[in-house]
Amino acid sequence: MTAPARDPGPWVLSVLSAAFTRVLRTQRVAVSPAEAIEVRRVLAMFGASDLDRLRTGLRAVTVAYAHERPGFERAFDAFFGLLPGTCDGSGADGPGLRGPAAQGLPTDLELADGDDPLGRYADHDPGTADVGDLLDAPEQEKGFNPHRDDDVSLGGSDRDLSVSSAEDRGRRGTTHTVDLERAGAAAGKELTSGGADRVSGRIDLDDPEAVLAMLAAYDPHAVYAGGPEGELLSANQLGRLVDAISQFVAQLAERIETGPGASAAPDTDRTPEPADMQRACHELLHRMRGAPRRVPREHARGPLDVRHTVRRSMRSDGVPFHLLVRRKVPDRVRLLVVADVSLSVRSITAFVLRLARTLHRQAFRCRVLAFVDAPVDVTGLLLRAHDDRALAAVLATPGLDLDATSDYGRVLGGINERFADAVDNRTAVLFVGDARSNGRPPGTDELRRLARRAYRVGWITPEPRRYWDQASCAMGEYAGIVDHVLVARDADELLAGAGELGHALS
Amino acid sequence: MFDSPEALTESLAGEDYVIDPEFAVVVHLATALERPLLLEGPAGVGKTELASSLAAASGRRLVRLQCYEGLDDGRALYEWDYGKQLMHVQMLRDRIGELLSGTTTMAEASARLQTQDTGLYTEHFLSTRPLLEAVLSPDPVVLLVDEVDRTEESMEALLLEVLAEQQVTVPEIGTFTARSVPWVVLTSNDTRELSPALKRRCLHFQVGFPTPEREAEIVSRRAPQVAVEVVADVVELARTLRGFPLRKSPSISEVIDAARAAAVLGLGSAGELEKVRPALLSALLKYGSDRELAIRRLDGEGPGPQAGGPVAAEGASTTAGAFGAGRAASTGSRAAADRNRRGRR
Numbered sequence: 001m002t003a004p005a006r007d008p009g010p011w012v013l014s015v016l017s018a019a020f021t022r023v024l025r026t027q028r029v030a031v032s033p034a035e036a037i038e039v040r041r042v043l044a045m046f047g048a049s050d051l052d053r054l055r056t057g058l059r060a061v062t063v064a065y066a067h068e069r070p071g072f073e074r075a076f077d078a079f080f081g082l083l084p085g086t087c088d089g090s091g092a093d094g095p096g097l098r099g100p101a102a103q104g105l106p107t108d109l110e111l112a113d114g115d116d117p118l119g120r121y122a123d124h125d126p127g128t129a130d131v132g133d134l135l136d137a138p139e140q141e142k143g144f145n146p147h148r149d150d151d152v153s154l155g156g157s158d159r160d161l162s163v164s165s166a167e168d169r170g171r172r173g174t175t176h177t178v179d180l181e182r183a184g185a186a187a188g189k190e191l192t193s194g195g196a197d198r199v200s201g202r203i204d205l206d207d208p209e210a211v212l213a214m215l216a217a218y219d220p221h222a223v224y225a226g227g228p229e230g231e232l233l234s235a236n237q238l239g240r241l242v243d244a245i246s247q248f249v250a251q252l253a254e255r256i257e258t259g260p261g262a263s264a265a266p267d268t269d270r271t272p273e274p275a276d277m278q279r280a281c282h283e284l285l286h287r288m289r290g291a292p293r294r295v296p297r298e299h300a301r302g303p304l305d306v307r308h309t310v311r312r313s314m315r316s317d318g319v320p321f322h323l324l325v326r327r328k329v330p331d332r333v334r335l336l337v338v339a340d341v342s343l344s345v346r347s348i349t350a351f352v353l354r355l356a357r358t359l360h361r362q363a364f365r366c367r368v369l370a371f372v373d374a375p376v377d378v379t380g381l382l383l384r385a386h387d388d389r390a391l392a393a394v395l396a397t398p399g400l401d402l403d404a405t406s407d408y409g410r411v412l413g414g415i416n417e418r419f420a421d422a423v424d425n426r427t428a429v430l431f432v433g434d435a436r437s438n439g440r441p442p443g444t445d446e447l448r449r450l451a452r453r454a455y456r457v458g459w460i461t462p463e464p465r466r467y468w469d470q471a472s473c474a475m476g477e478y479a480g481i482v483d484h485v486l487v488a489r490d491a492d493e494l495l496a497g498a499g500e501l502g503h504a505l506s
Numbered sequence: 507m508f509d510s511p512e513a514l515t516e517s518l519a520g521e522d523y524v525i526d527p528e529f530a531v532v533v534h535l536a537t538a539l540e541r542p543l544l545l546e547g548p549a550g551v552g553k554t555e556l557a558s559s560l561a562a563a564s565g566r567r568l569v570r571l572q573c574y575e576g577l578d579d580g581r582a583l584y585e586w587d588y589g590k591q592l593m594h595v596q597m598l599r600d601r602i603g604e605l606l607s608g609t610t611t612m613a614e615a616s617a618r619l620q621t622q623d624t625g626l627y628t629e630h631f632l633s634t635r636p637l638l639e640a641v642l643s644p645d646p647v648v649l650l651v652d653e654v655d656r657t658e659e660s661m662e663a664l665l666l667e668v669l670a671e672q673q674v675t676v677p678e679i680g681t682f683t684a685r686s687v688p689w690v691v692l693t694s695n696d697t698r699e700l701s702p703a704l705k706r707r708c709l710h711f712q713v714g715f716p717t718p719e720r721e722a723e724i725v726s727r728r729a730p731q732v733a734v735e736v737v738a739d740v741v742e743l744a745r746t747l748r749g750f751p752l753r754k755s756p757s758i759s760e761v762i763d764a765a766r767a768a769a770v771l772g773l774g775s776a777g778e779l780e781k782v783r784p785a786l787l788s789a790l791l792k793y794g795s796d797r798e799l800a801i802r803r804l805d806g807e808g809p810g811p812q813a814g815g816p817v818a819a820e821g822a823s824t825t826a827g828a829f830g831a832g833r834a835a836s837t838g839s840r841a842a843a844d845r846n847r848r849g850r851r
Contacts, residue, residue: 064702066712298578
């Protein structure tokens with residue numbers, strides 16, 4: 001908010017970038033203030049004449065992770081009004097905000113004006129910045145002043161900001177009214193010398209081609225560069241304005257998402273979207289450290305590494321200027337996932353298998369064993385399968401007897417014997433299962449043996465603690481052996497506990 | 507430097523680097539905003555090549571920092587040249603003796619020595635390493651930090667000062683601020699998640715394999731002696747191969763090699779590729795298992811090669827590498843694993 005105070009030029013762009021940044025944050029794209037400044041610079045550089053270019057530029061500036069990308073695209077579409085369903089649907093609907101108007105969405109942002117010079121800067125809403133700013137050439141002939149009005153008008157006699165929908169007189173669609181009256185009135189006083197001029201104007205959006213042409217003619221350097229000084233908004237007012245705009249856009253985005261032409265809603269409870277998975281993995285790996293190993297380093301703590309020190313001292317005539325020590329450094333993550341695929345835990349297993357798949361990309365090494373009564377290596381199968389069919393592919397593995405009853409004792413013994421090479425003292429082992437062996441021996445000793453050989457052992461069980469001590473469940477005994485037990489019945493709980501689990505496994 | 511993405515595209519084309527329009531916008535943005543550019547993507551899609559082409563196109567010098575595990579600040583930033591300092595002191599020995607000859611006590615000698623500037627901690631005795639070199643260079647340079655995902659997180663922290671402030675602090679001397687603003691290009695093969703702090707300081711772009719048309723253009727530029735139809739065939743073969751779950755997908759440079767090989771083997775027109783395919787596969791594939799799989803699929807037209815498509819397959823091959831299903835547990839020793847990884851690139 002301080003940027004416009006120092007730079008009285010195209011501060012519209014500052015407001016615009018602040019609003020866009022906020023909309024991005026509602027879409028779970030983490031944008032820092034530094035990046036908001038970058039957004040502004042990109043806006044200033046590219047303008048809105050070429051939306052593809054602008055999109056690429058803004059994406060490069062704001063999106064740091066692949067899982068943030070869909071959020072960015074949604075925000076960009078909502079903000080800059082190029083919705084996939086609205087543009088090429090019916091030509092008469094025109095670009096941008098006009099599309100959703102058919103379902104009663106706003107086409108104009110109108111701010112009723114009072115005696116505040118605030119009203120002069122009517123064009124800070126996203127809809128107008130790419131539409132309204134550009135109006136100067138065509139509208140000048142009609143006596144239109146781009147500094148004064150637009151479809152936005154601001155006013156000064158209401159306590160709070162409100163966005164309301166009302167019928168537009170004689171025009172199709174509805175009007176969004178944002179009352180800024182008395183918002184930040186104290187700060188506004190010093191600006192009231194401008195006199196009370198009521199501003200009302202309106203953009204005609206009935207002609208999409210004209211709007212597009214104006215967009216194309218937009219020169220971001222010229223339009224507001226020569227704005228008179230002293231008419232700047234105070235930071236307070238500007239902040240409120242940005243609030244109002246982002247609120248408006250957020251509502252817009254919300255409605256767009258629930259609208260009939262919208263793509264699948266991002267948050268459905270059934271299947272967590274890849275972004276969630278990515279976040280869970282990121283969280284898990286961020287907290288997770290591999291087993292420490294010693295590496296020779298200078299300027300560190302640890303026992304002296306004589307060999308490297310002597311070797312290095314050869315350069316300086318045998319004088320050991322560089323003392324190298326053996327420092328503990330966490331190794332890369334090596335993971336062994338052992339997943340129960342019997343019916344009782346399948347819902348959580350499906351998620352874990354997909355998690356494991358995503359983890360492969362990021363962990364150094366990751367093997368996956370599936371079992372009902374005997375462990376089978378499904379690493380290769382899981383890799384080749386596509387996302388949705390991961391579980392199906394694993395279930396179809398030869399050697400996996402789905403009709404058998406789970407037998408943890410036998411499985412643990414099998415891992416110790418047949419997959420002894422999968423576990424070493426740098427490997428973290430993650431079990432997924434309910435620890436119910438249906439009356440067979442639980443194999444506690446085998447698990448203890450495994451835990452001795454592995455670096456860390458974690459366990460994800462769908463059953464709450466109170467069931468652990470039932471006769472057929474060995475979870476109570478296992479819990480004493482493994483490093484961490486996470487109780488998770490669905491993906492959300494798993495997501496919530498991922499950080500803790502990662503910490504325990506490191 | 508470059509007025510628009512188009513100008514950039516043109517200059518790079520002069521260096522035989524064919525760039526996607528979207529990529530061009532981002533690179534232009536990085537040069538205009540003078541922000542570091544972080545490129546992520548599988549090995550062999552031209553990330554490193556971009557930096558050298560950019561340097562050549564803009565007439566800047568390329569300063570390269572190749573990252574590896576265990577890279578420390580002595581290799582990345584600067585190091586005091588102790589040998590040189592030692593020699594310096596030895597050469598000055600007589601002079602020091604002269605200086606201290608009149609003193610009677612140790613304290614006096616020490617005090618007199620302290621007043622003298624021996625000049626041991628000056629830029630002269632600093633062995634500059636790439637990061638400091640980029641900052642000190644009077645002419646603007648292109649700084650390439652290659653495969654930043656191979657270093658540890660502590661090294662990333664060290665990069666932050668250089669990337670964000672464009673300065674390097676040497677405790678004995680002070681802070682060197684950039685004498686010219688370097689363009690910084692970081693590349694990552696995405697084998698490890700980079701720290702958010704580093705990512706936030708960079709423009710970010712995900713580089714993928716180019717479309718067949720673009721790849722054909724790249725190959726024709728780099729290997730002009732090869733007939734156009736043959737290039738198209740080789741590119742198509744590479745595209746099919748990238749659809750298989752290979753340990754290592756053919757990179758662009760390997761496709762260029764294969765196109766050259768095809769020309770050497772006397773191919774002149776389309777449709778003759780079948781004859782020399784085994785030879786081309788040795789240029790494109792570097793693992794025995796990959797080769798077997800490719801031959802089996804290509805001959806049998808096994809299920810699913812078309813269904814995957816290059817995008818899905820690229821992910822699969824990366825994961826196959828990270829997974830190391832076949833070799834992971836058996837090799838055991840770190841050296842062997844590292845050798846494997848190096849071979850994979």
